[in-house]
Amino acid sequence: MDQILNELGGLVLGAVPTMVLFILLVVAYGLLVRRPLDRVLAERHARTAGAMEQAKGAIAAAEAETGAYEAKLRKARTELLEARERRMKQWAAEREAALEQVRQTAQQRVSGARQEIEQSVVEARTQIESVSVDLSARVLAAVLPAGVTAAEVGQ
Numbered sequence: 001m002d003q004i005l006n007e008l009g010g011l012v013l014g015a016v017p018t019m020v021l022f023i024l025l026v027v028a029y030g031l032l033v034r035r036p037l038d039r040v041l042a043e044r045h046a047r048t049a050g051a052m053e054q055a056k057g058a059i060a061a062a063e064a065e066t067g068a069y070e071a072k073l074r075k076a077r078t079e080l081l082e083a084r085e086r087r088m089k090q091w092a093a094e095r096e097a098a099l100e101q102v103r104q105t106a107q108q109r110v111s112g113a114r115q116e117i118e119q120s121v122v123e124a125r126t127q128i129e130s131v132s133v134d135l136s137a138r139v140l141a142a143v144l145p146a147g148v149t150a151a152e153v154g155q
């Protein structure tokens with residue numbers, strides 16, 4: 001057993017420089033590789049997170065501007081529709097006024113034509129009556145014998 005312990009002691013004693021070198025290697029790795037790598041990764045993460053925050057801010061700003069543009073667009077469309085409606089009402093009113101004026105003009109012409117027709121009818125009746133008296137006297141003169149007068153026939 002002593003021999004085993006001696007051999008184990010020799011092995012442990014031979015492993016001490018290896019363990020010291022391993023510990024130095026781990027410390028050197030920590031100092032030379034791990035810390036700079038952690039630093040670079042932290043910086044990269046900060047830049048990425050900062051870029052993500054900037055992108056989120058830019059997206060939020062773009063959404064706000066989009067909302068504002070949409071609101072302006074809706075307002076402009078509403079104003080255009082209102083202006084169009086006013087124009088249509090104005091055109092309808094102008095059309096109605098023109099139609100009313102044409103109706104009045106036509107009514108005046110019809111009234112003037114009626115008066116002219118009535119005047120022509122009165123004149124025609126007057127002429128017919130005057131001509132009919134003369135014509136009836138001629139017809140009677142032509143039909144009745146020469147000595148009989150129209151006054152005698154009427155009795």
